[in-house]
Structure formats: C-alpha cells, structure tokens
Amino acid sequence: MANAPAAATEPDVARTCEDLATRALDASRSLNDAETGSRTVALERVADRLIEAADEIIAANATDLATGRDLGLSAAMLDRLTLDGPRIEKMAASVRQIAAQVDPVGQVIEGYVRPNGLRIEKVRVPIGVVLIIYESRPNVTSDAAALCIKSGNSVILRGGKESFASNTRIARAVADGIAEASLPRDCVQLVPTTDRAAVGHLLKMVDRIDVAIPRGGESLIRAVVEQAHIPVIKHYTGNCHVYVDAHADDEMAREICVNAKTQRPGVCNAAETILIHREAAERGLLARICADLAAAGCEIRGDASTRSAFSGAAAATEEDWSAEYLDLRIAVGVVDDLDAAVAHINRYGSRHTDAIVTRRIEAADAFVQRVDSANVFVNCSTRFSDGGEYGLGAEIGISTDKLHARGPMGAADLTTYKWVARGDGQVRT
Amino acid sequence: MANAPAAATEPDVARTCEDLATRALDASRSLNDAETGSRTVALERVADRLIEAADEIIAANATDLATGRDLGLSAAMLDRLTLDGPRIEKMAASVRQIAAQVDPVGQVIEGYVRPNGLRIEKVRVPIGVVLIIYESRPNVTSDAAALCIKSGNSVILRGGKESFASNTRIARAVADGIAEASLPRDCVQLVPTTDRAAVGHLLKMVDRIDVAIPRGGESLIRAVVEQAHIPVIKHYTGNCHVYVDAHADDEMAREICVNAKTQRPGVCNAAETILIHREAAERGLLARICADLAAAGCEIRGDASTRSAFSGAAAATEEDWSAEYLDLRIAVGVVDDLDAAVAHINRYGSRHTDAIVTRRIEAADAFVQRVDSANVFVNCSTRFSDGGEYGLGAEIGISTDKLHARGPMGAADLTTYKWVARGDGQVRT
Numbered sequence: 001m002a003n004a005p006a007a008a009t010e011p012d013v014a015r016t017c018e019d020l021a022t023r024a025l026d027a028s029r030s031l032n033d034a035e036t037g038s039r040t041v042a043l044e045r046v047a048d049r050l051i052e053a054a055d056e057i058i059a060a061n062a063t064d065l066a067t068g069r070d071l072g073l074s075a076a077m078l079d080r081l082t083l084d085g086p087r088i089e090k091m092a093a094s095v096r097q098i099a100a101q102v103d104p105v106g107q108v109i110e111g112y113v114r115p116n117g118l119r120i121e122k123v124r125v126p127i128g129v130v131l132i133i134y135e136s137r138p139n140v141t142s143d144a145a146a147l148c149i150k151s152g153n154s155v156i157l158r159g160g161k162e163s164f165a166s167n168t169r170i171a172r173a174v175a176d177g178i179a180e181a182s183l184p185r186d187c188v189q190l191v192p193t194t195d196r197a198a199v200g201h202l203l204k205m206v207d208r209i210d211v212a213i214p215r216g217g218e219s220l221i222r223a224v225v226e227q228a229h230i231p232v233i234k235h236y237t238g239n240c241h242v243y244v245d246a247h248a249d250d251e252m253a254r255e256i257c258v259n260a261k262t263q264r265p266g267v268c269n270a271a272e273t274i275l276i277h278r279e280a281a282e283r284g285l286l287a288r289i290c291a292d293l294a295a296a297g298c299e300i301r302g303d304a305s306t307r308s309a310f311s312g313a314a315a316a317t318e319e320d321w322s323a324e325y326l327d328l329r330i331a332v333g334v335v336d337d338l339d340a341a342v343a344h345i346n347r348y349g350s351r352h353t354d355a356i357v358t359r360r361i362e363a364a365d366a367f368v369q370r371v372d373s374a375n376v377f378v379n380c381s382t383r384f385s386d387g388g389e390y391g392l393g394a395e396i397g398i399s400t401d402k403l404h405a406r407g408p409m410g411a412a413d414l415t416t417y418k419w420v421a422r423g424d425g426q427v428r429t
Numbered sequence: 430m431a432n433a434p435a436a437a438t439e440p441d442v443a444r445t446c447e448d449l450a451t452r453a454l455d456a457s458r459s460l461n462d463a464e465t466g467s468r469t470v471a472l473e474r475v476a477d478r479l480i481e482a483a484d485e486i487i488a489a490n491a492t493d494l495a496t497g498r499d500l501g502l503s504a505a506m507l508d509r510l511t512l513d514g515p516r517i518e519k520m521a522a523s524v525r526q527i528a529a530q531v532d533p534v535g536q537v538i539e540g541y542v543r544p545n546g547l548r549i550e551k552v553r554v555p556i557g558v559v560l561i562i563y564e565s566r567p568n569v570t571s572d573a574a575a576l577c578i579k580s581g582n583s584v585i586l587r588g589g590k591e592s593f594a595s596n597t598r599i600a601r602a603v604a605d606g607i608a609e610a611s612l613p614r615d616c617v618q619l620v621p622t623t624d625r626a627a628v629g630h631l632l633k634m635v636d637r638i639d640v641a642i643p644r645g646g647e648s649l650i651r652a653v654v655e656q657a658h659i660p661v662i663k664h665y666t667g668n669c670h671v672y673v674d675a676h677a678d679d680e681m682a683r684e685i686c687v688n689a690k691t692q693r694p695g696v697c698n699a700a701e702t703i704l705i706h707r708e709a710a711e712r713g714l715l716a717r718i719c720a721d722l723a724a725a726g727c728e729i730r731g732d733a734s735t736r737s738a739f740s741g742a743a744a745a746t747e748e749d750w751s752a753e754y755l756d757l758r759i760a761v762g763v764v765d766d767l768d769a770a771v772a773h774i775n776r777y778g779s780r781h782t783d784a785i786v787t788r789r790i791e792a793a794d795a796f797v798q799r800v801d802s803a804n805v806f807v808n809c810s811t812r813f814s815d816g817g818e819y820g821l822g823a824e825i826g827i828s829t830d831k832l833h834a835r836g837p838m839g840a841a842d843l844t845t846y847k848w849v850a851r852g853d854g855q856v857r858t
Contacts (some may be wrong), residue, residue: 370462379855406848424808429692
C-alpha cells in the first residue's frame, strides 16, 4: 500500500482542487464588486491576448496533436482538436462579440411596490462560481470563459486531456487579458491536472462552486450527475423529430425534412427521425421525402410502411428510434394520427427539438402543447434551435434540463437573481 | 441472509417506488393535456373534500399523536403535528386561495419575431413530476399538492413518519377532489411506506421525476443532496442579519432590530445576528438596541464591544455567529465599517435574508450589491422575506439555492418553459 502511486497522489489532487475553488470564490466576489464596465474591457483585452499568443497556442496545440496521433485519435477528432491562425482569429472574434452584447448583470426582471410601500425588485446577479466540463474542441476554453466573465462569474474549466496543452495556453492568455483590466486572474482557471479524481472532488464542493455544466457525450454527463453534490445543468445531445401531418404543405414538408437532416448532420439539432401521417404517406409524400433524402446521400431506415413506399429503405430496429446518428442516416416511420406521433416523440425523443409541418391550427396547437421538449417548432427546420438563431448571441450550450435553463443558454442564463426590498422603516405586525 | 427482513423487503420498496413514479409521469402528461380550467375546478373540489373528511382526518391524526406521545415527541412537535377543525378549515382555505391565483401555465415570458420571420415565444409549462420531502406539519400535504396542481405538475409527497396516518388521509381527500374534476388521481400520491430506502430510490429516477424539493432540517436536506441524481432545490433555514450602519436613523434601527428578532422568533426569516457600525455603537445606539431586545425577553450574546456597552450580554463564541437559534436569543457584534459587515455576512450567513439600516445611498447600494443573499433589504425588517409579503400568493418555501429559483417560491417557480418557434417553411442556409 505504501508504494501505490494513486493513493499517494490523491491528497495532492484534493488540495489542488480545494485551493482552486477557494481562489475562484474569492475572485467571483471581487468580480461582483468591480465596476460594470471593467468586464467589457477585460473581454476586449482577452481577444487581444489571444491574437498575440497565437503562435504559442499553435505550438502547444502541436504537442496535443502529436500525442493525439500516438493515441490513435480518429481524423475527425484530430480535426476538432486542431488550431491554426484563422481558428484563433475566430476565437478572438467570438470573445469580442460576447463583449459587445448587452450586460445581463443588474437587469431588473420585475419590480413593483407593495401596499405597505416596500419597493421590491428582482435583479439579475451572477451565479458565482461555474464549473464547465467539456471535451476536445479547445475553442470552448475561450468561449465558455468569455460567457462566464460577461455574466460576472468565476469559471473553473476542465477540458479533455487530449487538448490539455492547448487549453492551458489559451486559459493563460484569457487570464492575462483579465488581469490587464484589473480584475483577478483567478476568475478563469483551468484545472491544472488531468487526474480524473479532480472532477470528483470539484463536484462535491457545495460551499465554493455553484453549478456544473458538462458538455459532451452521454457517458460523461451521466458520470457527472452521479458524482455531483453541486447542481448540474445537463446538455445531452438531441434525438430530434420532424412530424409531417396529414395537412402538411407537401413542398414545405420536403424542404424542411431535407434541411433538418442534411444541412449539417453532425450537430445536436439535426433531425434523426421523420414521422409521417398515414394520409400524407398514402398520397405519395412519403416516397418523395425518402427520394429527396436518398438523393442528398442519406441512408434511410424505415418501418414496414416506409419500406413498402420506398424500396431503398433498410429495416428500422427498436434502437433506431432512440438513436442520435449525427450522420447522414435517418429513421422514418408512419403514424396513424397526431396522438401516435406525440406518444412516439415523448417516448423515444430526448426532449431537445421537435417540429411539426402542418396547415391545421388544431394540429399545430396540440403538438406544441403536448410534446415535452425544450424547443417545439411549427413549419420550420429543427436546425433553428440555436442561441444565435434565437438572437441570444453566443451560447454556452443547449440545455436538455427543465430546471433553471431549458434550450439554448446565453449569458443571461448564467445569472441568478436577488430580491431587493427598499423601505423606510417597515416592520411586520 | 435468507431470513434478514430488510434485504427481503428491499425489492418491494424499489418496485413500489418505480410504480409510483411511472404513474406520476403518466398523470403529469394527462394533466398537461387537460383543459386549463380543470385544474382550478379540481382545487375547489379538493377544498370541499378536505372539509368533508375533517372527522376522518382528525381520527387519523389522533393515531399519529398517540404514536408521537409514545415516541416521546416534544410538546412543540406534538403541537405542530396536531390537527383540529379550525386547522383543517385553514388548510381548505389555503387551497381555495391557490385556486384563485393567476394561472402560471401558458404565460408568455418573452416573444419576438426574428429577421427571417420566425415568431419565437418562451412559454411557461409545468415541470412534470415534483417530489416534495418534508417533516412533521401535515398541512404541507395539502398546500404542496395544491401548488403543484396549480402549476400543472404531478406530485409525489413524502412526509415525516410521525404524520403518516394524517398525511395518508389528507392525500386521499386531495386525490378524491382531483378525480371529481376528471383529472387523474395519480397527480397526487403519498409514498405508501415509511421505509427510508424509498427516498433513496426515488431520488435516482432521473427518467421519471424532474425535481426534488426537500423542506426541513439541515441534515434531511444534506442527505437528499448526497443521494440525489435528480435536481434538488434546497430550502435551508436562515441565519439572517441586520446591519445598523453609522448613518442609520436610531429609532428606525431600534424598531427593525426588535421586529426582526422577536415578532416571530421561530421562523427562518427572523434575525439571528445584529451587526452595528462602531460609530453608531459609540453614540449609545448599541446599548439602546440591546436594552430593547432584553426588554422583549431576548438573550444577548455579544462580542467584547457589545459586552462593555451592555452588561447584560453573555460572551458570543465562534459558533454563535453561525447559529440559527429560532428562539429568543441573538448574537450582537460591532464592526468597523460596511466592508467588515459584508465580509461577516458572506462568511457566516446562510444566504437567506440580510438587511441594512442606513440613510446613506452609497452604503445601501454597496450592501445590496455585495451581500450574496437571496433577499437583501434596505430599511425594513428581515421578516418581509416571504411569498405572501412579496405578493406571490402561497409559497412552496424559500429557496436558498441560486439555480432555478431563489428566495420565496410561488406556483410560477414550479414551472419551466418551452421555446416555441412558428414559421412558414423556414430552413437554414
């Protein structure tokens, strides 16, 4: 036992995490006390420092890529990991865009006067300390840090170990920019170890960390939920549906189905299942949609009705209805009515984004009312489920949770509120 | 092993909980699909059924009280447990009051049109299935159920084992009322066993239960947080402060301190610590406030400065600054300036409710900005931190969390939202 290295290093990891979280909490208080404008200035300096450090970031990234190749990462993963001049310029531009947004801190959400004269306001304030856990893409380091600073929070960043060197250099550039605006460097800290035990420690620090936001694969998120004592806002990926109603406009249905699946198949708001009303299927729309999708290079897995309408479809299994392909593949099924479509979506969907195509008000209203998802659309592509498309500016992600924030999360969703009551001596009787 | 009763019953408890949660989820979907008005009608029927069942509720309560006496519960606990005619009438009146409130479901929180013509709305919808875990007072059974039905949620109720018979009969009356309005009885279910293992099972059912709200002592809440995989909204109790600034109006400060401590000492928004600026203390205000409190029957535990100003004060220990007495006892300390007051509150407070008494705008603004609590007051008693006083109607409790809901929680805080986008064929390019 005395020689076991894991046991020997464990207290150090715990101490490192304690120290990190304490400094994050202290920094969040300084940030809260600082002048409002200083956070905007800090973000502009962060963008400058990213551009300035581009060569060093690319050099750090080269060591990550070399390790990644040795570890046998796929070409797609290596691509996501790669940074070059234009990608770093994009990271800086994203930080400048976040700096230019309206400041959510201090917004009065509600305000009124009570009969006893108390003036009550519900005012947006920073949450405090945010822990972001993410994988691969190193640009998340600057994006997430910028959104947290925008909303007045300290952030602890825990990226994937495959991007550790890149993330370390990016986080340093971010902290340098923040320090130039006289805000504490500790507002942005990267966990300085890739030891897995670190996450477990951080997720239990209820007195110093206010929320964890895991972004990545389902197994990562489940592991976070199981270990956490602090609140978690989950960003599960999407099994999105398009339901083509009996009363759909045929051309509109064809365009929406193709766009929702093929415009960018690898993202969470791409459609993974099409459900079509039997009447629409029988008038030939099912065959036309399948042909459109096949022409766009998409593999189709259909139920029996789909296969008899379109011979190019393979047989869908039970697993296909739950699958998030993130690829040019789609499940297609025929339903008898809207009730069956809603039941299917609430059973197999992931509560992310689901759309109906219809001309009938009753069908649209029932679908909107009864589908239990973060984003429910009428007559448009599922691909609009996005902070930018909603006009929120940059987004921290798309929450599949129901508590605190649901759907695309912008900087305002990284705030909480305070009740402020102002009186002139009121007491309760 | 074969004879161990705990191990033998365990699978039954797990099955009971699975079944309970599945029925709650199914009921929540029926409730969501039902007409809006039916929830109001249901609550009116619930109130009728409570009055009608009063004798049976009182009889069930008598068995709880007999068991409680055998178990040696304190007189205060037995009082909290006791139901009689007037108390049941109050429960029914509270349900009617909740029925009369504005319906939060369907409220449009935000709505706007994007440049591409998409009409976007953020609409309040029920959360789904809510688990409420509480202690002793049986009136929470009908109050919590009514707030959940008002907001369109199914509720699973887990009361204290000392009130199990009372809660069972009350929950039946509530379900009877709901069924009369043609809504599913399973919208309101009491966990049908007092087995401790049941809570552990329910707290892990992420696919069927959306949130847990524990109300009670600190140890109950910590145990819930440690076991839960579902999100938890915590209702810790309050260590509330009144800070008397150098620029306070003396008469106002005296009235607020006495009211905040003594108007109802056993509740979470009663003050537990008074901090006073050295200048205010030195002009004699400290001695007058201590004398006022002592005259109201309050025991004073002071720091050295307080003890030299008021000889009736005992010495405060480190524990006193963190204590939530819920009694006629208070900690009193002198601080050198507002910075020291804020640092003390953020260190020892419980982020519940803290007030400043001052005439200076700068002091009020700095206190509001820097104290990290759910409710921050200027020139009024901490006792106003209450859903009724804020005009929210009945409250499910006072959240000491920062996520989802902070401070007094009304029916609207038991909702989430859905993003609804309506288009006429928009696709992404």
